[in-house]
Amino acid sequence: MHFPLSAGDPGSTDILAIANNPFLWFCALGVFAVIFIQTILYVRAAKAAAPHVDMPLREVKEAFRAGAVASIGPSLSVVLVAIALLALFGTPAVLVRIGLIGSASTETASANLAAQSMGAILGGENYTQQVFAVAFMAMSLSGAMWMLCTLLLTPVLKRGGKSLAKRNPAAMALIPTAALLGAFSMLTIAEIPKSSIHMMLVLISAASMAFFLFLAKVLHAKWLKEWALGFAILISITAGYLMHTA
Amino acid sequence: MSTPTLTNADASMARFESQTTRYGSLTMTAGLILSLLGPIYLVFFSGLQISPSMLLVALAAVAATFGVFWIVEPLTYFPILGSAAMYQAFMIGNISNKLLPAAIVAQSAIDAKPGTRRGDLAAVMAIGGAATVHLTSLLVFVGIFGSWLVSVIPTEMIEVARVYILPSLMGAVLVQAIVAMKQVRPTIVAIALSLIMYFVVIPLLPSLALFGTALVVLFSIIVSWIVRDRKAIHTPAAD
Numbered sequence: 466m467h468f469p470l471s472a473g474d475p476g477s478t479d480i481l482a483i484a485n486n487p488f489l490w491f492c493a494l495g496v497f498a499v500i501f502i503q504t505i506l507y508v509r510a511a512k513a514a515a516p517h518v519d520m521p522l523r524e525v526k527e528a529f530r531a532g533a534v535a536s537i538g539p540s541l542s543v544v545l546v547a548i549a550l551l552a553l554f555g556t557p558a559v560l561v562r563i564g565l566i567g568s569a570s571t572e573t574a575s576a577n578l579a580a581q582s583m584g585a586i587l588g589g590e591n592y593t594q595q596v597f598a599v600a601f602m603a604m605s606l607s608g609a610m611w612m613l614c615t616l617l618l619t620p621v622l623k624r625g626g627k628s629l630a631k632r633n634p635a636a637m638a639l640i641p642t643a644a645l646l647g648a649f650s651m652l653t654i655a656e657i658p659k660s661s662i663h664m665m666l667v668l669i670s671a672a673s674m675a676f677f678l679f680l681a682k683v684l685h686a687k688w689l690k691e692w693a694l695g696f697a698i699l700i701s702i703t704a705g706y707l708m709h710t711a
Numbered sequence: 712m713s714t715p716t717l718t719n720a721d722a723s724m725a726r727f728e729s730q731t732t733r734y735g736s737l738t739m740t741a742g743l744i745l746s747l748l749g750p751i752y753l754v755f756f757s758g759l760q761i762s763p764s765m766l767l768v769a770l771a772a773v774a775a776t777f778g779v780f781w782i783v784e785p786l787t788y789f790p791i792l793g794s795a796a797m798y799q800a801f802m803i804g805n806i807s808n809k810l811l812p813a814a815i816v817a818q819s820a821i822d823a824k825p826g827t828r829r830g831d832l833a834a835v836m837a838i839g840g841a842a843t844v845h846l847t848s849l850l851v852f853v854g855i856f857g858s859w860l861v862s863v864i865p866t867e868m869i870e871v872a873r874v875y876i877l878p879s880l881m882g883a884v885l886v887q888a889i890v891a892m893k894q895v896r897p898t899i900v901a902i903a904l905s906l907i908m909y910f911v912v913i914p915l916l917p918s919l920a921l922f923g924t925a926l927v928v929l930f931s932i933i934v935s936w937i938v939r940d941r942k943a944i945h946t947p948a949a950d
Contacts, residue, residue, distance in 0.1 A: 473757035492749035517723035532837025535816035539809035579769035641826030646901035647931030670882030701879035
């Protein structure tokens with residue numbers, strides 16, 4: 466394990482000296498490139514299939530735009546959190562682990578667990594280059610396991626879904642709806658007891674969305690349906706800022 | 712696109728699925744390898760004197776907390792995403808806080824239901840749109856201007872974003888999902904089950920907390936099926 470191709474110092478706490486290494490940048494940009502390529506291939510495949518399932522190209526484009534607009538708010542929030550973590554992990558690791566594959570909460574928790582297993586805490590005085598490398602490896606392996614399980618389970622689930630669709634099409638129509646509602650009810654309700662501000666924000670965010678959707682319907686403003694999520698997040702997070710600093 | 716084999720909807724969807732499975736698994740494998748190359752380089756080739764036991768202990772610590780999710784999350788999200796979008800979602804990340812909301816917005820924008828053909832295509836396109844915005848904003852705001860932004864953005868603002876983004880997002884997404892689905896019984900079932908899970912079951916059996924969302928999803932499906940409106944005229948899944 467001693468092939469010092471780059472000058473790492475196990476005991477140094479200058480994390481950024483190795484965390485911004487050019488090879489890490491190369492790998493991070495590689496992941497970006499892979500996702501861009503995947504997006505292009507998928508969009509082409511969807512465009513080719515759409516006209517055959519009564520989905521005009523106009524709707525295909527609209528779905529792309531709606532997805533892009535809806536993700537502005539969530540993306541910017543990820544950006545803000547990612548920036549805050551730059552000092553801990555360096556830019557390449559933050560881009561791949563926080564920005565892409567994982568999410569801020571999972572990956573920071575993983576890194577913290579790994580650091581603790583070496584008797585250090587993130588950003589603490591024992592947070593050396595060695596601890597950082599182990600934490601980065603542990604997060605990455607954990608993320609890799611997620612992808613591996615997805616690669617292995619998806620074909621199996623797909624076969625299961627197909628045979629169920631044949632035997633019981635009514636169930637197949639209901640399952641995605643029920644699953645989605647179940648997931649988001651639970652994710653929402655889990656936020657409520659965290660603090661009184663959390664509870665208020667859930668209500669403000671829900672009320673804003675209801676208001677914008679109502680407005681979109683009354684005014685026949687389709688664009689508002691797409692922007693509603695961004696507006697609701699903005700209103701709610703501003704309220705959070707005011708309550709937090711008050 | 713003018714080949715006669717593609718004239719019917721089944722054939723073109725089958726083609727879409729086999730294409731996305733091939734592209735999806737190839738790109739995901741590439742992403743998996745690239746994401747490991749960086750840390751492998753640091754750990755083994757940077758003279759940091761890391762022993763295999765350090766790695767094993769660290770991975771065990773992470774696996775003890777998150778190992779369950781490696782399997783449970785793909786199982787939970789598959790019924791919502793469908794097979795094509797699975798390969799996008801688990802590589803792009805931020806699934807529940809970004810990709811699924813984007814998919815719901817897109818489906819409601821064109822009045823498509825999840826799990827239908829139009830719904831699946833809309834989800835794939837929405838995730839494509841979300842990925843484009845996300846990659847661009849990460850590259851620009853974190854990759855290029857990150858170190859500068861961190862010095863100008865007040866830490867308080869970053870702290871507020873970190874702590875309060877989820878409640879600010881989830882309330883709105885839940886409302887949008889309810890309105891988009893227009894399914895009264897599954898909505899009531901899902902909310903009731905979540906309340907029971909969070910305020911009754913988990914306090915009694917705290918070890919179930921890790922499976923909370925997955926269990927609510929599973930039971931929402933089962934109970935919604937049991938209480939479904941049998942009188943409603945059933946429209947075929949083809950939309």
